[in-house]
Amino acid sequence: MYNFEYLNPTSLEEVSEVLAHSDGETVLLAGGTDLLDRLKEHLLRPRQVVNLKNVRELYTIERNEGLTIGALVTIADLAADAYIQENYPALSQAARSIATPQIRNMGTVGGNLAQRPRCWYFRGVEYRCLKKGGRKCYAVEGLNKYHAIMGGGPCYIVHPSDLAPVLIAYGARVTISGANGTREIPLEQFFQLPAKDLKKENVLNENEMITRITLPPQPENTYSLYLKFKELESHDFAVVSVAVVLHTRKKRITDASLVLGGVAPIPWKIPEAGALLKGKELTEPAIQAVAEQSVKGSDPLPQNGYKVHLTRNLVRRALTEIQQQL
Amino acid sequence: MSKWKPLEKMKILGKKYPRIDGAEKVTGRARYTYDQFKEGMLYGAILGSRYPAAKIVKIDDSMVWSLPGVKAVLTDVHPTGRVRYVGEEIAAVAATTPEILGEALRLFRVEYEKLPFTLYLEEAMKDEAPRVFPRRSNVNKPRIREEGNVEQGFAQAEVVLEDTFRTQVQIQTPLESHGSMVYWDGDELIIYDSTQAVHGVREGIAKMLDMPLHKVRVICHHMGGGFGSKLQPGIYTVIAARLAKQANAPVRLMLDRQLEFLTTGNRPDSLSRIKMGAKRDGTITAFFAKTYGTAGIGNGAGVRLPIVYSIPNVRHEHHDVYTNAGAARPFRAPGCPQASFAMEQMMDEMAEKLGMDPLQFRLKNDSNPTRQKEWMIGAERFGWHRRKVTPASDPGPIKRGMGLGASIWWPGGRGTKASMKIYSDGSVEVFCGTQDLGTGTRTHIAAVAAEELGLELKQIKVHIGDSNYPRSGASGGSTTSPSVAPAIKNTAEKARQELGKILAEHWNVSPEAIIFSDGYVIASGEAKQRLSWKEACGLLETDVLEVHGEWSEGLSSSGVAGCQFAEVEVDTDTGKIRVLRIVAVADCGLILDRLTTESQVNGGIIQGISYALFEERLFDPQTGAMVNPNFETYKIVGTMETPEIEVILFDEPERGVIGIGEPPTIPTSGAIANAVYNAIGVRIKSLPMTPDKVLQALANQKA
């Protein structure tokens, strides 16, 4: 690890102050479960590391019409929150599916959304890949079993967050603040494809941070589910995951949201799912149609064709599970 | 020397008792090589080659020296300057803190002349593949095993089957990486090493540094696993010794996880093309195998085929193949899991073709009388009769299946020496230059000595893991217990006789009348005298009773048999295999401690599941670097993947002590593969059996 300056602001204002003077060599530290690994692997060489953990105002889970979750809320606290279990059960499921108890105790919501990809070429210092300013994506001709089957190119990472697909499915918005003030955008628009910007996975600028996530209230008769497929149950990232939120009235679907994890460089929304299901009952043919739609346009690499089958099957399974609850 | 007493008369051996160093380990007081510290100690690290094949033109270390805290640097670590795999040692550095090392390693300016390389078995076998050694073909000359006459055997066969199986490279991955803490005491070198062979390392390092044996001392009190990869002296130890000399300070050099994955051994992969013939009555008549395996730049990638079953006519040709990868090292039952994965599936395919139950087919071709009994015991306990006859007959996407496999090993004993001291206050010390690689050797030594002297375990102080103690061999090949236990027994018996003589004189009875039991020394017969152990030892006054003993024939034996039954669940939507249950029958002679014995069987099975379903070294074809040299992406079975395991110890105490560490890992992958076939009706013929392969196989079957 290289030496750096370590800052300990205690309020959002102080953080903004620091960020205002950042010169692209400042990084934010939350739980450190991702950042410390990258520092130890010499993947980045910041001049300053800004510890956010003393900013108390970022720790709250606040019930209002919907729910506001501070960026520093840990994944463990999220998983344990009774109100979330009751009202946003898929979010609890996603939180519980993440990593190990130790990492859930340290890792935060903000860090989970802003974490960098797990692609083994990105994480290995020996590969100067596109994301690190190099000239090729090593996954294309290399080992790509876990890489993107949709939305890839020229870089084929998948977004590693389990919270993101669920939050997007529930219609979450993210609040971003920085030296130039505060903005709030749909979380869906927070993430961006490599085709747009190779160097980062989201729209955060150098001098900005996530302060909170806001979830809209869910109407009565909302059904939601997060289904994550991992190779190792003990701790693993998603190979493919499915977040579904259905709003229903008298068994008919009034609104549907389907977001996939593990398949694309960003949480991958299937916008057609809404149109396919709206006004209908969740029947076998409807489920089948959505499952097929979810893999339409997929473009697998030589070693990850199985993820297409996997995605289709998981979508079918997720919807079938909900069908049984209806 | 006398035989073991009958099991009924044993007070300790054959029972369950906890490890004598268990509390020390779980409370963190046990000091591993990683924990060794000496005043002024520096931290060392090795720079590995960045490329899989290259000439080192120049190594410039000037920038390294400019970093504050750097105290020693070596740039002449590699003997020839021609590197053949990523991670091969080329330079080293020692510094005052471990944090400095990462940066220091990045400051070496190395000029390489890159050369072409080859990484995978089947590619390295092609004529046009770059050669790993310029003057040698990548494909080594065959080693041939021939029994009977295969042509005739196949002529007698009524059914002939051919198939091909592949297994992956697996890494030993001990939790404590390889490494040493060394310091010079004048011209003597003291080495704390994480090793399976304190004496072997002393001999090896003395040779490598051209030093007399008595000036090198190797110590290993506790070690965090090795699985065969820590049997030999390490280059890292030589490097640490040289850094320590240069800096005139102690140096601790433990490999980081990446170098651990790349440079400290592995289980070679395999490609097995098999042809097997049988008669309609189920008798196998012939077996032909052509196998290949790569041990990287090393040799020893043999596949032990045919394994377990008796076949009269056999021909097996094996070729080791060189690739640009670190050399293989022994790994829990070398050559056997690869063979078993192929063999057990071949057996099931043949049984199916013949319309026989897989168990019946095995009973017919298994000439081992012990295993004949074990098959029946295991089948009964497992409920083999509940296995579905038609594969893939479960409704719904999640399907269950059952399979089985067999194990074999040759874990005999060999020369080990030991000594014992008994003091006048009754305290007892045993010294033996063996080591405890986590199997419980320290505990077993206390148990054997206590049993012999009629004492309790806690009354014996055991000293092991030091080359100053009487010589014992490496802890490998499941030989430790059958080597060490007899030596300890003989030593303790000698001590008993010596003490017996003193007491006989004291009571004026014949030495034969003296009995050691339950903490007392008793004169049997008419004299009816009795002293507590402590009082008896008091007769030594200021003297210390010291005896030496060694291993002898008749207290241990070799040759074990075992079998395993597996039940799995396969999710045909996701391709995931979940092992639900394993029943293992293991044969193990005289059991020293039931707990550590069961623990060896459990461990072998868990590692076998990991081999079957998860572990795989993956090289990037473009750079020759390993993409998964860490515990995130090199996947290893975890607690959630560990099924219910039932261990049945089939002990035959009259055979003496036999090792048990290796055989239980052999049949697990084959038993699981057979269970998967039974569940889904498709065979997975390559390891690890990951979801992508299962989904692909299911898709192919549909097409």
Ligand SMILES: Cc1cc2nc3c(=O)[nH]c(=O)nc-3n(C[C@H](O)[C@H](O)[C@H](O)COP(=O)(O)OP(=O)(O)OC[C@H]3O[C@@H](n4cnc5c(N)ncnc54)[C@H](O)[C@@H]3O)c2cc1C
């Ligand atoms: C072994 C392992 C297994 C894992 N498994 C999973 C898994 O299954 N599913 C999953 O979703 N994740 C998984 N993770 C990732 C883990 O969830 C994230 O590392 C964690 O959530 C990150 O949170 P943190 O607070 O530790 O972030 P840090 O490591 O502190 O930061 C991560 C990144 O986010 C930036 N950052 C942090 N907070 C903010 C903020 N408020 N605003 C802007 N930027 C910020 C940092 O600068 C840094 O670049 C795993 C991680 C490990 C190490």
